[in-house]
Amino acid sequence: MLDKIVTVDEYLLQQEQLEKEAFEVLPFDTTTCSLKESTQQIFSCLTCKSKDFVGVCYACHVSCHTSHNVIDLGQRRSFTCDCVKINCCSLSSKLIESSNKYDKCFNGNFCYCGKYSEDEECTMFQCDLCEDWIHDRCLDKREPSFDPDQHAFYICNKCITKHSFLSMYVTSEGTFRETSNHSIGFVRDVFLPDNYRKLLCRCENCNKLYSKHDLDYITKDQIQLDPRPQPKPSFDEVQEKVLSTVDRSLAIDGVLAYKELEQDLKSWLKTFVKQGKVVQSSDINEFFDNKRQKRQ
Ligand SMILES: [Zn+2]
Ligand SMILES: [Zn+2]
Numbered sequence: 001m002l003d004k005i006v007t008v009d010e011y012l013l014q015q016e017q018l019e020k021e022a023f024e025v026l027p028f029d030t031t032t033c034s035l036k037e038s039t040q041q042i043f044s045c046l047t048c049k050s051k052d053f054v055g056v057c058y059a060c061h062v063s064c065h066t067s068h069n070v071i072d073l074g075q076r077r078s079f080t081c082d083c084v085k086i087n088c089c090s091l092s093s094k095l096i097e098s099s100n101k102y103d104k105c106f107n108g109n110f111c112y113c114g115k116y117s118e119d120e121e122c123t124m125f126q127c128d129l130c131e132d133w134i135h136d137r138c139l140d141k142r143e144p145s146f147d148p149d150q151h152a153f154y155i156c157n158k159c160i161t162k163h164s165f166l167s168m169y170v171t172s173e174g175t176f177r178e179t180s181n182h183s184i185g186f187v188r189d190v191f192l193p194d195n196y197r198k199l200l201c202r203c204e205n206c207n208k209l210y211s212k213h214d215l216d217y218i219t220k221d222q223i224q225l226d227p228r229p230q231p232k233p234s235f236d237e238v239q240e241k242v243l244s245t246v247d248r249s250l251a252i253d254g255v256l257a258y259k260e261l262e263q264d265l266k267s268w269l270k271t272f273v274k275q276g277k278v279v280q281s282s283d284i285n286e287f288f289d290n291k292r293q294k295r296q
């Protein structure tokens with residue numbers, strides 16, 4: 001059994017590693033509903049959808065819609081979590097007025113092709129205006145040397161068509177050109193540098209067009225309120241609960257057998273973190289009981 005004993009240093013090192021992994025699984029705060037209207041990651045919940053679409057914040061998607069069928073919509077502008085509104089929320093009861101806009105994406109209908117792809121192989125780009133996600137393979141053809149990673153923003157060709165005055169900034173290659181010449185440019189998918197909003201024309205006529213087209217936000221800097229970093233603890237807390245709720249000999253037993261249990265314990269605790277569930281002492285006891293029975 002001696003080789004199963006773990007020194008405190010090793011143990012702490014392992015905890016650090018576990019914490020890091022837990023953070024990777026759940027990088028954001030999952031205990032507070034985002035509440036106020038902001039640009040934030042939103043999930044459409046198909047399970048809670050009735051007549052109306054339902055969009056919930058990151059924390060609510062983990063904590064209140066754990067086993068529901070949700071679609072990750074990425075960042076949505078000026079969105080207020082719907083979780084309280086649909087009487088589902090376990091994190092808050094404060095009802096906030098909202099002026100949320102819903103579109104086909106809430107149904108998992110993305111891109112020009114209307115498909116929802118979880119295909120890891122295909123990169124998708126989010127349009128900075130309509131917030132739809134477009135597949136790499138569905139984009140307008142571009143030079144093989146073109147590297148989308150060098151461009152921070154993307155606008156889809158539906159939006160350039162709809163707001164045709166923006167075509168003046170679009171080159172035939174689908175890149176951005178700074179110009180004060182108000183002539184028609186190219187109507188196609190366009191990739192843009194991260195400061196493109198600052199480079200847009202602010203003449204009186206253009207300002208009127210931004211308002212008329214409901215695009216006032218693109219003349220302003222992008223304000224990203226989320227993601228908020230997770231207050232470091234979640235894993236510490238879980239572990240503290242492990243050690244404080246189990247009786248001491250059981251806890252010590254757990255620590256000594258840690259090396260052997262490491263993999264199992266890690267994935268077992270991860271399921272709690274993943275589901276936003278609180279670990280009960282009975283869960284812990286059950287876990288160690290099972291382990292003990294297996295060892296005997
Ligand atoms: Zn929420
Ligand atoms: Zn739901």
Ligand SMILES: [Zn+2]
Pocket residue numbers: 033059060061063064083084088089090091092
């Ligand atoms: Zn909620």
Ligand SMILES: [Zn+2]
Pocket residue numbers: 110111112113114115134135137138
């Ligand atoms: Zn597509």
Ligand SMILES: [Zn+2]
Pocket residue numbers: 127128129130131132155156157158159
């Ligand atoms: Zn668009």
Ligand SMILES: [Zn+2]
Pocket residue numbers: 182201202203204205206207
């Ligand atoms: Zn102008």
